[in-house]
Amino acid sequence: MPHPPSVVTADLVETFELAPESLRPWLTELARMPTVLALSEPLAQIPQAATTIVLSAEHDGPRDALVVGPQTKATYWRPNKPAGCVRLRLAPGAIRSLLGVHAAELTDRTMRLEDLPGPAADLSAELIELAPEEVLPYLEDELPRRIADDPAQRDHRHLLAAAVASISADQPVPVPELAARLSVSERQLRNLFASGIGISPKHFARIDRVRKVLSHAGTIPWAELAAANGYYDQSHMSADFRTLMGVPPTMFFRGRLPAPTPCRPLTKLT
Known part of the structure; x- marks a missing residue:
């Protein structure tokens, strides 16, 4: 069952650009969300592991640079004024070197970039003044000279990249087998995910599977979709989808969404 017109997700309205090779140690992509006007239905922010x-x-208002940690469950909101944004997805394992904190400290939280202790905070004032097409060239000039590529952090990034690729593959690998590979x-694998991504390997896999269900719904029957994404059966898929999205898949794709909620308040490190 395809997305009905009433279901609008941030992923559907964003455009994406892969980060250039020089920025791959820290960024995976730049996403642009055009100015969003008033909507009759809530805008769905689906879970995000980055x-x-x-x-x-x-629109014609103040600019800000925020850090949004991994989002473990969907949120729904209705814009009350025109606004757009540029989103920079951070690479697994890059959070510590860029932001100066472990990723787990950011999970389900939103903070101002300038309030974090890492070197990226010093770029906040410049970033908010740039046009979207100027952001990546600016970072190509600034990040390599501000951040030393520590060998231990580089090894962690490579290990996390291999783990993420395995979990996201068409035939995902169970966590015990993945750790052995x-x-x-x-325990080491769970610690790497907590510090470098902000969630456990198991929760990363759950988010990845639900995102695949969202992107492929309507192409094959529900039972086949469940089997293709590693669920035991359709009821397992429906239960997992409901836990992360707030409603079962059949309700979601009929546009019967949870009530919108206010944006999360900004927090600071304690």
């Missing part, structure tokens, strides 16, 4: 720097701009213990 930490994101959001350069927001209200990567020659680390399950």
